[in-house]
Amino acid sequence: MDLKQVTVIGSGVLGSQIAFQIAYSGFKVTVYDINDEALVKAQHNMRTLTDSYERDMEVTDLELKEALSNLIYTSNLETASKEADLIIEAIPEVKELKIDLYKQLAILAPEKTIFATNTSTFLPSDFAKDTGRPEKFLALHFANQIWLNNTAEIMGTEQTDPDIFETIVTFAKNIGMIPLPLHKEQRGYILNSLLVPLLKSAEDLLVNEVANPETIDKTWMIATKAPRGPFGILDIVGLNTAYNIALSRESEDSKKIANYLKENYLDKGHLGIQSGKGFYTYPNPTYLDKDFLK
Structure with missing residues (x-):
């Protein structure tokens, strides 16, 4: 066709x-x-x-x-x-x-x-x-x-x-x-089957007050040599999408993530790169600073 x-x-x-x-x-x-x-x-x-x-x-x-x-x-x-x-x-x-x-x-x-x-x-x-x-x-x-x-x-x-x-x-x-x-149905396909657990783990660390976004991203970037961490990725994905994904999981910890995103980001218009501010401020997020990983 x-x-x-x-x-x-x-x-x-x-x-x-x-x-x-x-x-x-x-x-x-x-x-x-x-x-x-x-x-x-x-x-x-x-x-x-x-x-x-x-x-x-x-x-x-x-x-x-x-x-x-x-x-x-x-x-x-x-x-x-x-x-x-x-x-x-x-x-x-x-x-x-x-x-x-x-x-x-x-x-x-x-x-x-x-x-x-x-x-x-x-x-x-x-x-x-x-x-x-x-x-x-x-x-x-x-x-x-x-x-x-x-x-x-x-x-x-x-x-x-x-x-x-x-x-x-x-x-x-x-x-x-x-x-x-893909040869059979898989929720999350290949990419998100790998990526979503990483992002959720980062969100869990944040909402449970283990560490802030910059520290979590810095850890991932130093340890894996990735160009950005999970919160930098979430800003690209869009925090409204992250919120909807958290809601769709229906578990108590995911509801906690959804509420956190709504109260601290969505309600303030902070949606990620698309709005100029999410976990970082754009176009110059701090994770791109030459001293960020020091």
């Missing part, structure tokens, strides 16, 4: 990155979000991304202008769906929101349309029946800072058509990603 028209549902941090990378790769992309205010913010995110691509990818102004010209924006779900060959869902990690969206898309999208979820924590089989087309539904998961961390984890269900799976593998290559096929 030749994919030409792509719709990205959700224009947050990663949704914007996904849409821009696909547009940069030459596809026509419709960006959907729930209202005009969210779409204005999305357009700002896209312009900010051009700076990142120019700095990190050495692309030309013409290439960036072409990428921006491939993007259109709408808050009308029917408009967003009607011509789509592929719809990528990148809305918050709230199960009920995703189920409601897929039930609407099942009615609005053409029969040809493939649905892909970028969910970080749920399984595609959690939503397959709600899509109305389980054979054309799978997970397509991207890492944050998609232009640098160009992984595409691809995970179907037992009902996913193998040809659809291979179509998405090819699509991932065509947008500059390295396809990483």
